[in-house]
Amino acid sequence: MTSEILSAINILTQPLGAAEASAQTSQQEALHAALGANKSVLLERLRSDGRLQRAARMRDEAKGEADWYGGETDDVTWSFVQECLLLLLTLTRHLTEELKRFQEAPPPSGSLRTPEMAPPLPPDVLSVSQQKTLGAALQFVVSLGVCPYLSAGVGVPLGRRSAFGSVVEKLIGRETSPPAGRRLLTTTRVLLQVAERATLATLVFSRHLGDVMAALCQLGYEPHREDRRPLSSEECRWCKEALRNLLGKVYQPIVVKELLVLQGGPKQSGPAGSSRAALGSAPAWLRRLCGQLLSERLMQPSGVQAVVRAVLEGGTGGDSDWRKCDAVARILAACPQQSASADGYFRLVCPQILDLLHFRDKLTAQQFQRVATMAALSMVQERPAFAQQYLLAPLLAPLHRCITASAEDHPHVAVEESDLTRCLEDVYKIWVVGNSPSPTLLAALQDVLPVIFTLFCFTKRSVSHLRAPCQEILLWFLKLSETSAALPLLRQLSGLRERRNDVAAAAFHFTAGGDGGVRLVCRQACSDADEELYEKLSGEQWRLECLVQLLAQLSDSDLAGDFFLDLLQELTGWAAALDEELKDEEQVDVAAMTLLEVEQQLLGGAERRAEKLTLLQALAVMVESLEQEQLLRKTSQVVDFMVSLLQRACVGLDGASAPGVGNLVESQTLSMGMGLVATLLSAPQISAEDYSCMSKLLRPLEALSQQHPDVVVQELASNLRAVIATHGAFRPESLADAARCRGNPDEMTKSSKARSEGRSQQTPVGRFPQRPSPPSSSGDPDPSNKPLSDWLLEACDLDVPTRAVALRVVTRMVQRRHPEAVQAQEKVLTVRRRLTDSFITFLLVVQGYQGISSALPGPVLRSTVRLVSSAANFTLKTQRRK
Structure with missing residues (x-):
């Protein structure tokens, strides 16, 4: 019986023969004649062909129950559509009855079934050829009974889909009887009845969902004057309810995609039937309706994912897809006007946006992650309160x-x-x-x-x-x-x-x-x-x-350098408060305190000492692990470093118990730091900005020049202050010596004495004099007795005297520019850096620093700050042990 009904449908929808088509004068006339001829052939076959008698009887039953059937009419196209609708209803009723009997029939007995037998197919399963025949009938129904009666801007125009659509548009007029609205309602109702059968619904909605939705939107929501309404209020309510039921049953990404099409779009150029065919400009009422329906889809469970899939499905990950991702993200981040409240919208949408971050498929994950990230960032920028509450806090x-x-x-x-x-x-x-x-x-x-x-x-x-x-x-x-x-x-x-x-x-x-x-x-x-x-x-x-x-x-x-300088500034503050803490500890009368007060006093002192140890530890690790280029990247940071060093040197200069006064390590460190400032001032070009930054050194340099007990330090501080204050206009001779000596007090003392004795040969301003080789002391071993590698090995010996002698020899070899020392400069610098871990070795490093600096000025300058910092840390540790 199913094949008989489909045979009747095939007779009605078969194409016109070539000989008949050639006799026509135009495409519209050829189509008109073909529709009438096919209908006549079908009716004749139903009356005369015995194989179609049951199909004819069921058609007549469906015709008797169809209140919309208008009988014979002069409009050939509408008459053809009515015959298609009758046959579709006949097929739907037959499949429904057959499926009911199939479900009620008892299963075959066990003796008739074998394990390899396939389960019986339900009667509503159609073959490929049958689906093709049914698809042709649905195409005729939609093209002749739905699309021609849609208002302008509702749905995709039929003429933009194919050449056949253009012919149909010219063939059918809207001034018909029954009216266009009534015809559209009839066709839509029959299609929805056919779609109640699951097998047929797949064929209807996979190809014609957009047209059915457009028809229901127009029938239920298009505004009309009261005296020109094509449908009654009950019929309009039915169309609205049918639309909402339809939107709830179909796969949501497809629904969202069709709603976006119904909203219309910007005009584009493209041939008819192409993917770039223009979308008409939808009327205002339809745009509002589609916006409301899209908002409802969005706020449903998994609605965000449905919207994203509707826009991005089928993409290849190109630039156009990324632009689509950004567009969807902006839509998600904006609360729709149809939403009752922004709070409710973001409460529902934000968790769904976070779910987009958790897909595993590579291409899907990339696109969904882009949408979720851009939507989250847009929400944070535009709605920070809602983003914090519903997005960032759960995340x-x-x-x-x-x-x-x-x-x-x-x-x-x-x-x-x-x-x-x-x-x-x-x-x-x-x-x-x-x-x-x-x-x-x-x-x-x-x-x-x-x-x-x-x-x-x-x-x-x-x-x-x-x-x-x-x-x-x-x-x-x-x-x-x-x-x-x-x-x-x-x-x-x-x-x-x-x-x-x-x-x-x-x-x-x-x-x-x-x-x-x-x-x-x-x-x-x-x-x-x-x-x-x-x-x-x-x-x-x-x-x-x-x-x-x-x-x-x-x-x-610059963060590492800023943090380093911040720690040094705190170190300076602790050094300044050291005397006050010692006085407070001495003045504490434990006998007059309760046990709780004594405990609090002890715990407070322990906490302060722990903080100091933590600070020293942090400074030591930073100096050991970070390069100088990262600790002090800018001139301003170098200047701040020197400000911290000079401020620590000024602590207690006006008192007898100054921690730096009389401390050899402190004096050596101060001299080396001031030598570093002299090196900066000896640069070929110094900008006004650099001089302005160095002005922070003027106050501590003035204090050192007036109060420090060491005459050499006073003189060097005074000269540095003069150069900085005058922006280099006044540059004394001793500045070049300080830069050359890099803080070796012995060399600076010799230079000071030489100038005071009126030496005839003076160093030109801005030039570095060659340092004369110091005379060898009688107690020092001859470096020629051993190769440099042996001396370097002894310089790392655990025995301090052996280490000191070896370092003195290596220093002298560097000062004399011994060939082995020049070739092994990296090893020499490595050994020098490792020998700053004890007081005696540190002094030897300071004494030999000038010689190594003369031979290797570039690498030594980069490690100067590290040595000065190590010396400062060593001084504080020594004071703490005292």
Whole structure:
């Protein structure tokens, strides 16, 4: 029976013969004649062909129940459409009855079934040829019964789809009986009845969903005058309800795509039927309706994904797809006008935007990540309050749980591995890949950055795929945040400030996860106090080393130098307050204090000493691990470094107990630092900006020139101050000597005495004189007895006297420009840097510094700051031990 009905449909829709078509004068007349001829042939076959009797009987039954059937009419096209609709209804009724009997029939007995037998096919399954016949009938129905009766701008015009569509547009007129609206309603109703059968619905909606939606929109929502309404109120309500049911049943990305088409678009040039065919300008009522329906699709579960898929499905990842991603992101970030409230919209949409970040398919993940990232950044920029509440807070929730977790609520695992992994990956995608450092994003990330740093330190000790994203997130923040925000964070991470917003080290700690990630678990109590103390100290040292390694990655940033100078400034403040602390400790009357006050006094002193040790440790690690070019990248930083050094040298100059007065190491360090300033002033060209920056040195230089007990230091400070104050207009002879000597007080003393005795040969201003080779003392060994490699080996000996003798010999070989010393200059510099770990060796380095500097001025200048800093740290450590 199914084949009989489809045979009747095939008779009605078969193409016109070539001989008949050639006899016609135009395409419209040929189509008109073909439609009438095919209908006549069908009716004749239904009456005369016995094989189609059952199909004819079922057609007549459907005709009797169809209240819309108008009988014979002069309009051939509408008469043809009515016959197609009757046959479609006949096929639908037959398939429904057959499927009902199939479902009610008892299954075959077990004796008739074998394991290899396929299950029986339901009767509504159509073959490929049958689907082709049915598709042709649906094409005729839509082309002749739907599209010609749509208003201008509703749907894609039929003439822009194919040449056949242009012929149909010229063939059918809108002034017909029954009216166009009534015909459109009839066709749409029958198509929806046919689509109630699942097999037929696939054929209807896969090709003609947009036309059915356009018809329902026009029938239900197009405004009319009361006296010209084509449909009753009940019929309009039915069309509205049918549209909403249809939108709820069909695959949502397809619905969104069709709604976007119905909204219309900008005019484009392109041939009829091409992909660039112009979309007509939709009327205002249709644009509003489509906007409302799109907003409803968007705010449904998985609505964001449906919208994104509708726009991006079928893309190849090219530039046009990225522009589409940005356009969709802007749509998602803007609250639609049809939404009841912005709060409700963002509450529903933001979680769906975060879900777009978690796809695994490569191309889909790239596109969805682009949409989610751009939408998040747009929300943060335009709606920061909503973005913080509904987007950033849920995204960063696992990291916040690391801060707020308690052992009572989480006795075993506080944060699972999957949650931490997803959180860090999302942070990396939005913050680092998005790379839009707005204040809201920076503030939200700064709150959880201590946790990320603790996690980074853990991953540095193990193998984890989270190490790279943690490092990139930290570097991104340090590069793009303001210095005023980055420096307090660095102080906290280095241990110089109380650890806030960090993992509670006493209760929880990170452990390795099963999939290469990390999870936060409750810490087990440790019974060994020594082991616990060792863990704490080693952990603090490791955190400091990891922090310096991060700073080493910031090769193009001034942050490392600013942090270094900030620590030196604090060191200067502590040196200035040292006498006051000692006096306070001496004046404390323990006998008059309670036990609680004594305990608080002792704990306060211990805390201050711990802070000083932490500061010295941070400075030592930075000087040891970072290159001078990174610590002091600009002239202003070098000047700030010297300001800090000179201020420490000025501490207590007006008192008898000055820590630097009479201290050989302090004097040597001060002389070397002032030699560095002299070297800066000896540059061929110094800008006015550099002189303005150096003006900060005037006050400490004046204090040294007037109050320092060393005459050489006074003279050098006075000369440096004069050069800086006059911007180089006054340049004394001693400046070149200071630059040449690089802070060797013996050489400066000799130069001062030589000038006072009126030597005839004076050094021209701005030129570096050659240093005469000092006479060899009778107690020094002859360097010719051993090769340079042996002396360098002895210079690293554990025995201090052996080390001192070897260093003195190496220094003399460098001063005399011995061929071996010149060829092995890198080894000499390496040994010199390693020999600054003891007081005696440091003095020898200072004494031999001038000779090495004369032979290797470039490398020595780069390491000068490191030596001066090491000397300053050594001085403070010595004072503390005293």
